[in-house]
Amino acid sequence: MLRGYKGxxxxxxxxxxxxxxxxxxxxLYLQSKRRIMASLMIMTLCLLVYSALEWRIREGLQAQDxxxxxQKGNPTQRPTARWVxxxxxxxxxxxxxQKRLVLNMKDRHKPIITVLGERYAQLYASQPP
Numbered sequence: 001m002l003r004g005y006k007g008x009x010x011x012x013x014x015x016x017x018x019x020x021x022x023x024x025x026x027x028l029y030l031q032s033k034r035r036i037m038a039s040l041m042i043m044t045l046c047l048l049v050y051s052a053l054e055w056r057i058r059e060g061l062q063a064q065d066x067x068x069x070x071q072k073g074n075p076t077q078r079p080t081a082r083w084v085x086x087x088x089x090x091x092x093x094x095x096x097x098q099k100r101l102v103l104n105m106k107d108r109h110k111p112i113i114t115v116l117g118e119r120y121a122q123l124y125a126s127q128p129p
Contacts, residue, residue: 054081060115068111084112091124102126 030036058078061068067075071083088109094101102124113120 050081054084057081057084057112057115061111064115066111066115069108088112100126 030039057068060066061077061079067077068079068084069087070076070079090104091109092103094103105124105126109124113124
């Protein structure tokens with residue numbers, strides 16, 4: 001029971017994310033109970049996916065002995081998914097006919113792509129196999 005109680009911090013951290021002003025969740029105005037419940041269900045599902053991605057990144061970094069730079073530039077094996085998302089902003093894909101060029105890829109992105117697997121490596125490759 002104590003382990004379950006202590007595990008609530010993960011859930012609380014997720015709901016703290018929902019309250020963040022950058023999320024703009026407070027700008028939603030829903031009147032019907034049905035729409036409120038649907039919105040909460042979607043947000044909860046998004047938190048689940050967000051947490052699963054964060055767990056997968058952290059487990060993969062530790063298993064492969066890789067690191068990702070934190071906000072101070074120090075290598076860490078426990079980055080938050082939010083920080084990873086922010087570091088991936090600015091990556092663009094340019095299509096020229098049949099060619100695809102991924103712009104703004106840096107070496108700092110490679111550990112995350114490696115951890116996430118071959119499908120992600122293909123998505124972020126300029127010349128997919």
